[in-house]
Amino acid sequence: MANDREVLREIWDGKLPICFQLHQEDLMDIQQPDPFYVMVPRLSYFPLVTDKMKRHFLRYISQESADNEMWLDYNGQPLKWHYPIGFLYDLYCGHDPQLPWTLTVHFTKFPENILLHCPNKDIVEAHYMSTVKEADVLKHRGQVMSTMQKKDHNQLWLGLQNDKFDQFWAINRRLMESHGDNEGFKYIPLRIYSDEGICSQRLISPKNNDGSRKVIQQLLSELYPNKPDVKLRTHGILIPSDTPLQWLSEHMSYPDNFLHICLC
Amino acid sequence: MEGGDWRNSIINQLQTRNKRETSSFQDIITFQSRLFDNVSTLKNENLQLTLLNERIRFSNTESVLSSGGGGSNERIQALEQKILSQQEELTSLHRRRGESSQQIINLNAKVHDLEKSLQAKDVTISENTALIASLRAEIQLYETNMAELQVLNQVLRDEHQALQIAFAAIEEKLRKTQDENRSLVERLIKYKAKDADKMNEENEHFLKSSNPTAFFINTFGRVSFGKRSDKVRKELEEAAREGGSRSSGSGGSIDEKIIDSMPYYATSLPTKVALRFDAHEGEVNAVKWSPTDRLLATGGADRKVKLWDVSKLGLVENKGTLVGSNAGVMSVDFDATGAYIVGASNDFASRVWTVGDQRLRVSEV
Numbered sequence: 001m002a003n004d005r006e007v008l009r010e011i012w013d014g015k016l017p018i019c020f021q022l023h024q025e026d027l028m029d030i031q032q033p034d035p036f037y038v039m040v041p042r043l044s045y046f047p048l049v050t051d052k053m054k055r056h057f058l059r060y061i062s063q064e065s066a067d068n069e070m071w072l073d074y075n076g077q078p079l080k081w082h083y084p085i086g087f088l089y090d091l092y093c094g095h096d097p098q099l100p101w102t103l104t105v106h107f108t109k110f111p112e113n114i115l116l117h118c119p120n121k122d123i124v125e126a127h128y129m130s131t132v133k134e135a136d137v138l139k140h141r142g143q144v145m146s147t148m149q150k151k152d153h154n155q156l157w158l159g160l161q162n163d164k165f166d167q168f169w170a171i172n173r174r175l176m177e178s179h180g181d182n183e184g185f186k187y188i189p190l191r192i193y194s195d196e197g198i199c200s201q202r203l204i205s206p207k208n209n210d211g212s213r214k215v216i217q218q219l220l221s222e223l224y225p226n227k228p229d230v231k232l233r234t235h236g237i238l239i240p241s242d243t244p245l246q247w248l249s250e251h252m253s254y255p256d257n258f259l260h261i262c263l264c
Numbered sequence: 265m266e267g268g269d270w271r272n273s274i275i276n277q278l279q280t281r282n283k284r285e286t287s288s289f290q291d292i293i294t295f296q297s298r299l300f301d302n303v304s305t306l307k308n309e310n311l312q313l314t315l316l317n318e319r320i321r322f323s324n325t326e327s328v329l330s331s332g333g334g335g336s337n338e339r340i341q342a343l344e345q346k347i348l349s350q351q352e353e354l355t356s357l358h359r360r361r362g363e364s365s366q367q368i369i370n371l372n373a374k375v376h377d378l379e380k381s382l383q384a385k386d387v388t389i390s391e392n393t394a395l396i397a398s399l400r401a402e403i404q405l406y407e408t409n410m411a412e413l414q415v416l417n418q419v420l421r422d423e424h425q426a427l428q429i430a431f432a433a434i435e436e437k438l439r440k441t442q443d444e445n446r447s448l449v450e451r452l453i454k455y456k457a458k459d460a461d462k463m464n465e466e467n468e469h470f471l472k473s474s475n476p477t478a479f480f481i482n483t484f485g486r487v488s489f490g491k492r493s494d495k496v497r498k499e500l501e502e503a504a505r506e507g508g509s510r511s512s513g514s515g516g517s518i519d520e521k522i523i524d525s526m527p528y529y530a531t532s533l534p535t536k537v538a539l540r541f542d543a544h545e546g547e548v549n550a551v552k553w554s555p556t557d558r559l560l561a562t563g564g565a566d567r568k569v570k571l572w573d574v575s576k577l578g579l580v581e582n583k584g585t586l587v588g589s590n591a592g593v594m595s596v597d598f599d600a601t602g603a604y605i606v607g608a609s610n611d612f613a614s615r616v617w618t619v620g621d622q623r624l625r626v627s628e629v
Contacts (some may be wrong), residue, residue: 004271010278017289034300039286039293099285100293236285237277240270252274 007251011235012165014042016089017100020053020072026107028062037100041163042086042235043255046072046079047124048161057105065107071115072103078114079103082127086235087260091193094233094262125157128256132156135189135257136175138203139249144175160255168255175257176250184213188249190259192223192232206246216248217241233262541580543570550595556602559583559619563593569607569617586617588624 020036027033036056040049054070072079074092083091089101110117118124136145152171159168178184184206191201202223208214216232216239224230232239234252239261253259544564552561558575567590571583591610598605604625608614616626 007271007275007278010275010282013286014278014282015286015290017285017293036300037293037296039290097284100289235278236281237274240273242268243270243274 004251008169009165011252012041012043014086014235015039016042016085018085019100019102020050020057020105021102022057022060023104023106025109026061026065026105029060031060033057033060035102040085042089043084044160044163045083045124045128046081046085047118047121049085053105057107061107068107069110069117069119071106071110073106074101074103078111080115081118081124082116084254084256084260087254087262090233090236090262091197094236094264121161128157128160129153131256131258132175135253138187138189139175139178139185139257141186144177148174172255172257176253178246184246185249188245188259189253189257190245190249190261192261192263194263204245206244206249213244213246215242215244219245231264233264234260539574539578539580541572543572544568546592549593550607552596552598554598554602554619555600559602561596561598561605563596563607563609565592567592567609569593569596569605571605571619571622584622586622586624588615588617588627589613 017037017039020038022033033056036053038049038053040046050070050072058066072081074088077092079088079092093101133142133145136142148171155167156171158164159166159171186205188204188206190204191199193199204214204219206214208218220227220230220232220241239248239252249259543562544566546565548562548564550561550563553559554561558573560572560574561569562572563569567587569586569589571586573581573583586605586607589607589609589611590613593607593609595608596605598619603619605617605619606614607617613627613629615624615628617624
């Protein structure tokens with residue numbers, strides 16, 4: 001049960017200052033546009049927070065590229081919109097934190113090979129919902145999601161979109177409950193990313209073979225027996241090695257119910 | 265509630281993270297975004313104000329005279345400016361006046377010229393009218409002349425006509441007199457001929473009664489004529505006599521004999537058609553009377569031989585049609601008893617029918 005409200009609240013309140021700058025190639029105005037600063041929630045997605053920024057920069061670009069899809073990069077690395085913002089920051093800036101986070105805005109030369117197209121917010125919602133479903137299948141064999149109604153799904157999504165903690169957790173609470181007598185999820189929805197952004201996802205049980213709770217230390221020795229000093233970062237912090245996996249999944253999952261963890 | 269070092273560590277890390285990332289920037293960013301919004305609204309406002317200012321200045325230039333509410337200095341300056349501009353206007357007006365007076369002089373000269381030409385034209389017009397009047401009088405004169413001539417012409421024509429009528433009447437009269445003359449001449453000739461005949465008669469009588477030699481010389485021609493007429497008369501009488509002997513039938517030549525052997529027939533040409541009927545479709549090639557009965561057989565191009573009863577006067581009755589020929593019948597004939605008919609046709613065959621039962625008896629190619 002995700003009942004450590006203090007941790008949940010701290011995670012939820014995490015925000016990042018971001019500075020958007022228009023790429024020079026797209027600039028069509030004599031006047032240099034001002035950079036656009038904004039605070040965005042770490043748990044949100046870029047398409048949900050960039051409307052105002054886009055309006056600001058539309059004035060400075062040419063008419064024909066105004067209809068093109070906008071995309072972002074950090075240090076020449078295109079940012080995938082379907083990952084949470086906070087995770088992207090941890091992935092690219094985790095070692096060398098520099099705030100505010102300076103991103104470049106592009107309107108042309110969409111990197112078709114790297115990014116998915118995102119024409120509107122419905123696509124984001126669909127992707128989010130499918131990820132939640134995948135996590136639920138791993139945790140409860142999909143039973144919780146399938147018993148929810150459409151309005152519950154909507155509430156989950158709107159809570160995230162509008163940054164409403166109570167509205168979101170009223171529904172997400174049910175996803176974090178563990179069923180059955182053996183107390184705990186069947187598997188932990190966990191994705192571990194290396195520095196290059198390569199993702200690895202494995203079936204990981206929250207318990208050891210003898211039935212005791214599995215902690216991070218045990219997980220690491222299981223996954224990376226050759227690297228004794230590896231550390232894990234999520235939500236901008238390093239996870240203590242004696243944290244139980246079950247608790248981690250319940251409290252420190254992103255809104256899509258996955259634990260996105262960076263290796264460092 | 266679970267607890268432990270790891271939880272405290274997590275909470276602490278999260279708190280320091282939030283302090284570092286969020287709270288230190290929260291105010292600045294909020295302030296920046298507020299400033300940003302302010303700048304944009306101010307920009308808009310500025311634009312609107314510039315527009316408004318522009319509009320006001322525009323309306324001011326229009327209403328600068330009516331306003332007059334500024335300081336007296338300004339007013340004096342404005343008035344001075346006005347005077348200056350009006351002086352400029354005045355000089356320009358003077359210049360214009362000079363130009364216009366020059367124009368007026370030019371125009372007056374032009375008017376003079378025009379008047380002169382007008383007068384000249386008036387003179388020519390009056391001359392022309394006089395000319396026209398004289399010409400009109402002339403025309404009048406000629407017209408009256410012409411009328412008189414026409415009247416004269418008419419009179420002459422009438423006279424001519426009357427004369428022609430008179431001439432025709434006289435000609436008619438001439439023709440009548442000529443006719444009369446001719447008839448009178450004819451009568452005269454007739455009487456003269458009678459006189460001559462009478463004279464001749466008298467002469468003849470005189471010759472016959474008296475000595476012929478006495479008038480030999482005078483009447484030689486007449487005598488010879490008399491001899492000849494006598495001779496002709498004699499010959500005629502002889503001929504008449506000969507003809508009579510011939511009709512009595514006692515001639516000696518061969519011709520006379522042939523003529524004698526032939527009996528006399530009263531020959532006459534048929535003038536009226538007693539009966540007329542259409543026997544065949546197409547040409548009728550052959551006709552034959554029956555030797556015994558009052559029966560007629562005809563053969564035609566319609567390959568038929570037909571028998572007709574013509575015993576009743578003015579009425580014909582078909583007694584039968586003999587068929588069997590394959591081409592037009594060209595000739596028919598009865599035998600002596602009138603019981604058989606033979607027909608020859610164009611199909612290179614002759615056929616024999618009996619009259620009684622009208623059957624084909626023999627067909628011979």
